[in-house]
Amino acid sequence: MGIKYDRILLMFALLAGATALKILHLADFHLDVDYSVTGDNQHMCHNTTNITKSRLGPFGDYMCDAPKPLVIHAIDEAKRIVTDPDLIIWTGDNVPHVDGYDWNYVMNVMNLTTSLLFSRFPNRQILPTFGNHDYAPANAFENNSILYSKMWELWKEMLGESEKVAFECQIFDETIYIVTPKFQLVCV
Numbered sequence: 723m724g725i726k727y728d729r730i731l732l733m734f735a736l737l738a739g740a741t742a743l744k745i746l747h748l749a750d751f752h753l754d755v756d757y758s759v760t761g762d763n764q765h766m767c768h769n770t771t772n773i774t775k776s777r778l779g780p781f782g783d784y785m786c787d788a789p790k791p792l793v794i795h796a797i798d799e800a801k802r803i804v805t806d807p808d809l810i811i812w813t814g815d816n817v818p819h820v821d822g823y824d825w826n827y828v829m830n831v832m833n834l835t836t837s838l839l840f841s842r843f844p845n846r847q848i849l850p851t852f853g854n855h856d857y858a859p860a861n862a863f864e865n866n867s868i869l870y871s872k873m874w875e876l877w878k879e880m881l882g883e884s885e886k887v888a889f890e891c892q893i894f895d896e897t898i899y900i901v902t903p904k905f906q907l908v909c910v
Contacts (some may be wrong), residue, residue: 736867744804747812750853752817753831754789757782766786793835797839816855827858832873848880
């Protein structure tokens with residue numbers, strides 16, 4: 723019995739005589755901008771009209787997605803542990819597991835995570851890809867999605883103009899990022 727994978731991001735690093743590279747991989751922030759320490763952990767840690775006795779910490783709750791302080795701390799710790807990475811691979815799922823969000827919500831979260839990464843890792847190559855929660859609605863992988871054009875505006879300085887076509891088609895076609903002449907990253 724075979725397994726059929728549909729639209730799953732597969733990453734292969736093709737190494738040919740490469741020297742050691744320091745690579746930092748970041749994924750699945752699921753940043754919830756509506757998280758509240760006074761929220762209800764039975765309702766994604768958001769404020770509700772229900773009176774709750776939940777005691778939520780500033781760094782999150784097991785029942786909820788990550789608040790901003792947790793994402794900031796995670797990125798800062800990654801920077802402390804992996805000093806001066808040669809490459810940062812950022813593989814999406816930045817938006818939380820909430821229902822009914824729209825493109826404005828997606829772009830707010832993506833702008834926030836992008837600015838956090840760029841401010842903490844200036845002059846470092848960051849190769850971004852999108853997760854299934856980075857669309858509105860979740861799992862709505864569309865050709866010519868608004869996500870690609872909006873994110874290109876945020877990331878074009880980091881990736882370089884030569885990567886625009888590959889960037890805009892990355893989920894649907896093979897994308898090859900040339901990291902060094904002897905190191906290529908292939909996203910299928």
